[in-house]
Amino acid sequence: MPELPEVETVRRGLAPAMEGAVIARAELRRPDLRFPLPEGFAARVEGRRILGLKRRAKYLVIDLSDGAAILAHLGMSGSFRVEEPAVLTNALPGSSGDTPGLFYLPRGKDARHDHVVFHLEREGRILQVVYNDPRRFGFMDLAEGTALDAHPFFRSLGEEPTGNGLSPDYLAARFKGKGQPVKATLLDQRVIAGLGNIYVCEALWRAGIAPATAAGALVRGDGAPGARLVALNTAIHQVIAEAIEAGGSSLRDHIRTDGTLGYFQHRFSVYDREGEACPRPACTGTVARIAQGGRSTFFCPVCQT
């Protein structure tokens, strides 16, 4: 699924189209995604103005004028796209509708999986924001009021990897005593909110830490972060910042809201590079793949120790 950088890219793509617009109609083409959509979802959002778009972990937060907020998680294969039926003249190569003025469908998208359509109106112009999700692992909810941190989705989330809250001391406190492989701990949204399989693999490679290392082994006996944990903290911050800057990674389903691609996948050091030479200068290792918790982990057995 889209991890944090991809969701942030989606947010930045949707914001210009959605902010300030009124939801004229919310079209639900099926009653559920991964979970049932909330009771009366369409009626509760129609007529509301969109104040702004935020992101928390891998969730998109759409703030509405009545204090409610739409929470959207893209799961593994969810994506949003913006269609401007009256204006669009730049249908993309390879899109299903290449007649100017008509809708387009970004590469690889199937209209059968367009599950939710927000019909927006702003200054007399209509545009549509379409949620497409083939695997339907995504979900949406409506949060009333402003107590977002108390919402069940958000209550247990850990620190964002984009701010000062994620620090060596924070990681030391959370890792201390844990026998779990550090790979699994980094994927735990209660510890760090927003990392997924790709960026965990990349961060561990950058920090030179073997994915099977017990998380607690990176913490000193007195509870202070060890040098490798300090390096891991830096690696996480850097890889996430670079990926956001690159517009995320485009693999399979992820695509930007305008149909273009992020390009961070070209900068992967180990993810999906099994059998290739480790890119670390002077390292003679070969990227390996193992399974941890049923997921693939990519790493260099030589320089990650």
Added chain:
DNA sequence: CTCGGTTCCTGGAGGC
């Protein structure tokens, strides 16, 4: 509480 395994769903890739 932690941990590992399973599950939801569809589609793409690769083997034969």
Added chain:
DNA sequence: TGCCTCCAGGAACCGA
């Protein structure tokens, strides 16, 4: 071309 198996960016859930 077709059929089969495996795998995929997530995370809730269950049982030990």
